[in-house]
Amino acid sequence: METVPEVRKAPGLWFAGFRLGALLGIPTSLLAIFVVGRIWTSCDVGVNASANSLFLLFVAPFIWIATTVSWVLVYGAIGRFRRGAALAVGILFNLCFLWFVVTRMGTMDSYPDAVCPGNVPPWWPGFVPS
Numbered sequence: 001m002e003t004v005p006e007v008r009k010a011p012g013l014w015f016a017g018f019r020l021g022a023l024l025g026i027p028t029s030l031l032a033i034f035v036v037g038r039i040w041t042s043c044d045v046g047v048n049a050s051a052n053s054l055f056l057l058f059v060a061p062f063i064w065i066a067t068t069v070s071w072v073l074v075y076g077a078i079g080r081f082r083r084g085a086a087l088a089v090g091i092l093f094n095l096c097f098l099w100f101v102v103t104r105m106g107t108m109d110s111y112p113d114a115v116c117p118g119n120v121p122p123w124w125p126g127f128v129p130s
Contacts, residue, residue, distance in 0.1 A: 013076050014075075016079065018071070020090065021075075022064075024067065028094055029060045030060070032060075033059065033063070035102045036102055037053065042123065043115055059105070070090075070093055070094070075090055103130045
């Protein structure tokens with residue numbers, strides 16, 4: 001006799017996704033603003049370090065909110081079937097979102113600089129596209 005897999009309650013999974021997103025959004029947003037700040041410092045982007053830091057501190061909560069919302073959606077949608085798959089997809093999406101934020105905010109195409117040819121700092125790993 002074949003058993004049907006039990007479908008878990010959706011509201012509990014949505015809240016679990018919120019908790020995971022809120023927890024994992026903090027290091028994601030901090031890492032994003034740290035790396036963008038290092039790129040801007042290396043390539044002399046912006047007015048000065050104080051103005052750049054103030055802007056990055058203003059943007060950090062928005063990165064945290066976007067990460068949390070993505071975890072809620074991913075974990076709530078996929079978690080009712082397989083929690084391990086939801087966790088793996090969430091981590092993969094988190095890493096892709098971190099890469100997107102760093103490359104879009106950090107490497108500005110409209111800012112020419114002789115220090116960073118192609119608007120990519122010299123310390124940026126070559127295997128990571130920017």
